Amino acid sequence: MIKTVDLTKKYGDAFAIRGVDLDLEAGDLFGFIGPNGAGKTTTMRIISTLLEPTSGEAYVCGHSVHTAPKEIRRLVGYMPDFFGVYDDMTVVEYLEFFAASYRIMGEDRRRRVNEMLEIVDLDFKRDAFANTLSRGQTQRLGLARTLLHDPQVLLLDEPLSGLDPRARIEMRNLLRKLGQMGKTIIVSSHILPELADVCNKVGIIDKGVLVHNAKVTDVLRMVRQYVVLVITPNETSQLSLINDLLSDHEKVQECQPGDAAIRVVLKPDVQQYGDLAKLLIENDVDLKRFSEEELDLESAFMALTKGTSTRM
Ligand SMILES: Nc1ncnc2c1ncn2[C@@H]1O[C@H](COP(=O)(O)OP(=O)(O)OP(=O)(O)O)[C@@H](O)[C@H]1O
Numbered sequence: 001m002i003k004t005v006d007l008t009k010k011y012g013d014a015f016a017i018r019g020v021d022l023d024l025e026a027g028d029l030f031g032f033i034g035p036n037g038a039g040k041t042t043t044m045r046i047i048s049t050l051l052e053p054t055s056g057e058a059y060v061c062g063h064s065v066h067t068a069p070k071e072i073r074r075l076v077g078y079m080p081d082f083f084g085v086y087d088d089m090t091v092v093e094y095l096e097f098f099a100a101s102y103r104i105m106g107e108d109r110r111r112r113v114n115e116m117l118e119i120v121d122l123d124f125k126r127d128a129f130a131n132t133l134s135r136g137q138t139q140r141l142g143l144a145r146t147l148l149h150d151p152q153v154l155l156l157d158e159p160l161s162g163l164d165p166r167a168r169i170e171m172r173n174l175l176r177k178l179g180q181m182g183k184t185i186i187v188s189s190h191i192l193p194e195l196a197d198v199c200n201k202v203g204i205i206d207k208g209v210l211v212h213n214a215k216v217t218d219v220l221r222m223v224r225q226y227v228v229l230v231i232t233p234n235e236t237s238q239l240s241l242i243n244d245l246l247s248d249h250e251k252v253q254e255c256q257p258g259d260a261a262i263r264v265v266l267k268p269d270v271q272q273y274g275d276l277a278k279l280l281i282e283n284d285v286d287l288k289r290f291s292e293e294e295l296d297l298e299s300a301f302m303a304l305t306k307g308t309s310t311r312m
Pocket residue numbers: 011015016017034035036037038039040041042043
């Protein structure tokens with residue numbers, strides 16, 4: 001659906017992006033992560049045909065940005081990180097104005113605008129002036145505008161930036177909804193954790209170079225190759241018993257006792273660990289909690305970008 005080959009953009013002697021290779025299938029929701037100035041906007045603007053690459057190729061549905069920009073524009077909806085809304089237009093008027101620019105007319109236009117307001121959950125603001133909306137609502141209005149011509153591909157530049165926590169959750173839900181509608185989406189951010197549970201693939205770009213590009217599950221596996229259990233007994237006096245029972249177990253790599261709980265690092269590739277809970281219960285351990293340690297995405301992100309940048 002989206003493919004870039006050795007995509008490069010230079011400004012004078014400086015590389016904005018260098019040799020970026022992407023390959024996204026229909027329905028992929030790709031998180032494009034990198035610090036400010038890493039090259040995310042440049043890449044998205046090239047794919048949406050707003051900017052010409054210095055060298056390399058970008059294709060959308062097999063159409064090249066060099067030879068078929070018109071076809072690509074029909075297929076792509078690009079939402080920039082900042083966009084203006086006109087002071088004297090209501091939400092409905094704003095969307096109708098852009099629908100008209102796509103030559104969507106008459107009853108069709110009204111229906112389409114109403115559908116978009118429904119999708120982005122902004123119908124209750126339809127008669128409000130666009131410049132009175134909150135940042136989150138403005139972003140949703142921008143998304144509605146981007147969706148008007150029913151693009152198959154969405155390129156969304158930092159749609160979560162500047163949003164408060166509630167608006168962030170709403171926008172992430174909206175991204176999931178668009179993914180379920182079968183759109184292929186590139187969404188950029190400078191923070192991995194805010195996208196990791198929405199996207200199925202992520203690419204990490206730094207100083208114009210794509211340093212990681214993988215499925216989210218693989219990225220998480222790269223960071224955490226071991227399952228870690230956190231076992232909490234009701235009585236802390238039982239911590240040493242747990243340690244004795246598990247430290248020499250064939251599935252256990254290491255036990256790390258703490259004040260109230262014990263961290264148990266399993267050996268690589270051990271995924272099934274129900275028998276460990278059974279063993280503890282059979283030996284009269286009174287368990288308060290027995291669970292897999294949650295992966296801390298913030299640390300995952302720092303581990304992945306270690307040595308590439310400190311600006312995240
Ligand atoms: N018109 C331009 N002239 C010169 N340099 C540019 C131009 N546009 C972008 N750059 C440079 O290219 C690099 C990549 O910029 P880009 O905007 O793609 O980064 P980004 O990852 O989208 O960052 P941000 O989140 O800050 O927008 C930066 O070093 C930037 O300064």
